[in-house]
Amino acid sequence: MPNRSVNSVDFWRGIALIMIFIDHVPGNAYGNFTLHKAAFCDAAELFVFLAGWSISHATGGPFSPQSSGRVLIRLLARAIEIYRAQLVLTAIALAILAATSLLRNNPIFLEWHNAGPAFYDPVRTTVGWVLLTHHLWFFDILPLYVVVLLMAPAFVILARRNRLAALAASLALYGTVLTLNLQLPTWPGDSGWFFNPLAWQLLLVLGFLGSEYAQDSARFREIARLSVPGAAILAGMFTALTIWGFDPDPLSVPQPRFFFLIDKTNLSPSRVISLLALVIAFYPVFPIVSRYIGDVGRWICSLGRNSLAVFAVGSLLSLIAQLFRFVVGGNLTVDTFTVVLGIIGMGITAWFVEWRTRSPSSR
Amino acid sequence: MVRRMAHAIAKLSVGIFLACPLSAEAQQVAVAMATVDQQIATLAKAPPPYSRDCRITAPAHEGRTALRQMRRALKEQRVVKVLAVGSSSTSGVGASSPYATYPVRLEADLEGLFKGIDVDVVARGVPGEVGLGACSRMKREVAEVRPDLVVWQVGTNDAMARADVGEFKLNLSKTLQWLAKNHIDVVLIDPQYVERLAADAHYVTMIKAIEDVAREERVMLVHRFSAMADLSKQKGEQAILATDRFHLNDLGYRCMAEYAAGAIVAGIIQAQSDALVDSGPHRAQAVQ
Numbered sequence: 001m002p003n004r005s006v007n008s009v010d011f012w013r014g015i016a017l018i019m020i021f022i023d024h025v026p027g028n029a030y031g032n033f034t035l036h037k038a039a040f041c042d043a044a045e046l047f048v049f050l051a052g053w054s055i056s057h058a059t060g061g062p063f064s065p066q067s068s069g070r071v072l073i074r075l076l077a078r079a080i081e082i083y084r085a086q087l088v089l090t091a092i093a094l095a096i097l098a099a100t101s102l103l104r105n106n107p108i109f110l111e112w113h114n115a116g117p118a119f120y121d122p123v124r125t126t127v128g129w130v131l132l133t134h135h136l137w138f139f140d141i142l143p144l145y146v147v148v149l150l151m152a153p154a155f156v157i158l159a160r161r162n163r164l165a166a167l168a169a170s171l172a173l174y175g176t177v178l179t180l181n182l183q184l185p186t187w188p189g190d191s192g193w194f195f196n197p198l199a200w201q202l203l204l205v206l207g208f209l210g211s212e213y214a215q216d217s218a219r220f221r222e223i224a225r226l227s228v229p230g231a232a233i234l235a236g237m238f239t240a241l242t243i244w245g246f247d248p249d250p251l252s253v254p255q256p257r258f259f260f261l262i263d264k265t266n267l268s269p270s271r272v273i274s275l276l277a278l279v280i281a282f283y284p285v286f287p288i289v290s291r292y293i294g295d296v297g298r299w300i301c302s303l304g305r306n307s308l309a310v311f312a313v314g315s316l317l318s319l320i321a322q323l324f325r326f327v328v329g330g331n332l333t334v335d336t337f338t339v340v341l342g343i344i345g346m347g348i349t350a351w352f353v354e355w356r357t358r359s360p361s362s363r
Numbered sequence: 364m365v366r367r368m369a370h371a372i373a374k375l376s377v378g379i380f381l382a383c384p385l386s387a388e389a390q391q392v393a394v395a396m397a398t399v400d401q402q403i404a405t406l407a408k409a410p411p412p413y414s415r416d417c418r419i420t421a422p423a424h425e426g427r428t429a430l431r432q433m434r435r436a437l438k439e440q441r442v443v444k445v446l447a448v449g450s451s452s453t454s455g456v457g458a459s460s461p462y463a464t465y466p467v468r469l470e471a472d473l474e475g476l477f478k479g480i481d482v483d484v485v486a487r488g489v490p491g492e493v494g495l496g497a498c499s500r501m502k503r504e505v506a507e508v509r510p511d512l513v514v515w516q517v518g519t520n521d522a523m524a525r526a527d528v529g530e531f532k533l534n535l536s537k538t539l540q541w542l543a544k545n546h547i548d549v550v551l552i553d554p555q556y557v558e559r560l561a562a563d564a565h566y567v568t569m570i571k572a573i574e575d576v577a578r579e580e581r582v583m584l585v586h587r588f589s590a591m592a593d594l595s596k597q598k599g600e601q602a603i604l605a606t607d608r609f610h611l612n613d614l615g616y617r618c619m620a621e622y623a624a625g626a627i628v629a630g631i632i633q634a635q636s637d638a639l640v641d642s643g644p645h646r647a648q649a650v651q
Contacts, residue, residue, distance in 0.1 A: 111520070120451075248500065
């Protein structure tokens with residue numbers, strides 16, 4: 001992995017990781033320059049779409065597809081790896097909140113980000129967060145990722161036989177979930193999953209299918225190339241609507257309402273279309289960027305290459321940044337300081353992972 | 364006098380309906396409507412007192428904002444939907460069991476006050492949530508539950524988080540206006556009382572901000588802070604707080620539910636009074 005050359009997936013995933021870090025410090029002045037301010041979707045959609053794109057490569061791609069058994073084991077192993085990261089992250093996040101509460105002598109930190117049940121109802125909540133039925137806010141992307149990865153083998157195996165059937169199955173599940181408002185349960189508490197995996201699987205499947213077609217279909221690449229101007233106009237319209245503050249009222253839209261809202265939990269179609277328009281519009285950008293990639297571009301790619309470790313450290317750093325901002329107050333200096341330190345921390349993480357992989361002592 | 368007039372109105376209504384060739388179901392509805400009118404008239408004559416353990420020197424609510432949608436729901440004899448939005452006090456942190464939380468107690472209190480009415484209190488409490496978070500999820504929760512009334516416990520976490528008061532007021536006002544536009548009744552409940560926070564200037568400012576917004580937007584407000592301060596003075600803080608000395612205990616939640624129920628009853632009585640004024644001055648006297 002560390003020797004992988006710079007590529008568009010790692011580059012855009014690196015960008016998504018930086019944006020997720022910034023967005024996870026609410027009120028941060030730099031949050032005005034991330035994707036959610038210019039589109040109906042945000043970096044989370046991009047991250048999941050690119051995860052689907054990577055699955056195609058990780059499972060052999062269309063030219064040398066792995067066997068169904070190998071696909072199953074590979075994706076299960078990845079799901080377990082992410083599950084393990086989620087447990088460690090949750091434990092550390094709870095400890096950070098508890099320590100802050102002790103240091104500041106203020107119980108409010110014990111209730112931050114849905115941590116309250118872990119401290120006030122620990123018996124049930126310990127079972128809950130280990131089973132991924134209780135999530136801390138801002139630490140809820142990895143549980144989504146675990147569930148969609150557990151679903152992924154079925155879609156990958158089906159797609160390797162018939163891509164349109166896989167797309168139809170994914171769309172059917174998505175449509176049913178949005179129509180019937182189906183949710184995975186949370187416990188304790190019934191707040192529901194912030195990212196509904198039954199809906200978000202669509203992005204993973206679209207990413208996977210996009211990648212497969214982009215690799216083996218000249219016609220698909222040609223259609224994508226011809227769609228760039230239209231997609232750019234569509235993306236521009238979404239930007240204008242977002243800046244204008246367009247947000248449909250859930251009591252005014254027809255039923256089933258999730259089809260007509262900009263709902264993040266259930267990934268409303270407007271968010272999917274917004275992301276796809278951006279993906280197509282920016283598809284030709286990386287080949288141009290790669291010519292002048294330089295150290296910064298290579299460094300962004302290194303973040304994307306080591307996405308799990310970088311995301312995990314970034315999540316913890318964003319929590320620390322939130323707490324720091326809360327205690328000292330928010331202003332441009334504080335925001336600049338925390339964002340710069342956070343991004344440096346993510347960079348050091350990527351370097352460390354690659355150094356450890358290269359180091360003979362780790363073998 | 365009030366009861367006699369209410370009875371007379373009820374009998375007259377029933378008599379008129381019975382004289383018409385209505386279905387048995389329609390007749391049942393007519394009788395039930397009369398019964399609801401009677402119950403409201405009785406409550407107007409003698410508002411339900413707080414229980415002995417929760418008794419305070421003045422009512423916990425202010426004003427008599429009409430809860431029209433609640434009155435309509437009662438008169439239509441359908442399940443009355445109440446959405447309880449808030450933070451840890453709504454989710455019940457500190458209660459000994461889910462049955463001791465304020466939304467569950469509120470449901471029982473309202474069903475006790477309005478005999479034969481099915482009240483469904485849906486609790487959507489998110490511990491630690493600030494007002495901005497509640498404002499942004501309010502539309503989603505309302506679209507899902509379709510309540511007649513929203514009981515919104517708000518401000519404690521904003522006060523402790525030292526949230527910007529101006530921004531807090533703006534978001535609260537905008538959300539209350541959206542609820543009013545959609546004909547959903549609202550009762551606000553102000554922050555928790557804890558002695559060590561009572562002297563905190565920002566905490567007090569936030570309580571005043573909620574009071575100002577409630578007055579500007581003409582919504583019913585439960586002064587939980589004042590009511591609990593009164594109770595604390597009488598019984599000591601430990602009587603109403605959980606062992607963490609911050610969240611309410613079972614008695615605290617019971618009293619909170621009683622104060623909310625008192626405000627809701629006052630709002631329904633006001634709505635009934637307004638309706639009778641609209642239908643004729645002589646009938647308005649019935650609930651004076």
